[in-house]
Amino acid sequence: MGMVFTLYGATGSGSVPVEATLRLIGLDYRVVEAPTWEGEAERDKVAAVNPMRQVPALVTPGGEVVTESAAILIWLTDAHPQARLSPTLDDPRRAQFLRWMSFIPASIYSMFWVRDEPSRLGGDDPKAQAEIQQRTLDRIAACWRMMDSQVTPGRFLLGEEMTVLDLSVAVASRWTPRRRRFYAEAPGMAEVVRRVDALPALQDFWAERFPFDDGWEG
Known part of the structure; x- marks a missing residue:
């Protein structure tokens, strides 16, 4: 207690x-x-x-x-x-684990600070705000495409064992531009995130904290 x-x-x-x-x-x-x-x-x-x-x-x-x-x-x-949710310090996967764990917040997650409130950079100009939203969407898609080109998944992104990197990608890939675009940009990672979606140990959790509502893939 x-x-x-x-x-x-x-x-x-x-x-x-x-x-x-x-x-x-x-x-x-x-x-x-x-x-x-x-x-x-x-x-x-x-x-x-x-x-x-x-x-x-x-x-x-x-x-x-x-x-x-x-x-x-x-x-x-x-x-x-x-x-066993991350590679240990002496695990050969550790460097790539740290690389991609840093990449997601730095390159993808950070885009939403701008996208969610485009007035932060675009002021009150509706055209500027719309342009920011489109450019951030395209940047997120480009980042997923680049990551996909650099990883060679097994059952999960770093091999046969799931890590918190898989959880991070499975969640972030559901945000704008959403999963259909993610599947198109990152086909190599697509099966991994579907596998994370379907993990028996997390079915009740997903239903509670990030439900798969109608149209969730975009």
Whole structure:
């Protein structure tokens, strides 16, 4: 009792891979629901633990705060190697694991800060905002295409064992431009994300935290 993590996150957001990882490891946690894209009140929920007012933010049972999705996932899996959700330090897959775990937030996730509120860079000009949204969509698609050209999956992205990289890609590939475009741009990774979607251990979790509603593929 008392050894409970607190995760600031939201349904369908970048906190979903973190929550899935907590479940797969078997850690006790509670979620503070904070869809920060819905406005200041939601962002204010997170401000006390993350001055950037972004999710995910994880508070450990000891009160330490960890932010940034990739950092949280790497830290959790390194701290619980028995779950086998990341390559160990001496595993030959480790370098590529770190490469792609960094690539997703840096090159793809970051685009949504602009895309979700194009006025941040485009001001009040509707044409500029529309152009930003189209260009960020194309940039996300190009990044998936580049990643696909650089990985050679087995059952999962780094081989036969699933890692949190697979969870990250499975979630992020459901965001704009959504899965149909992802399948077209990244055919080599398509079967992997479908395999993650279908994992028996996560079926109840997906239904609760990122449901496969009608038309979800785009």
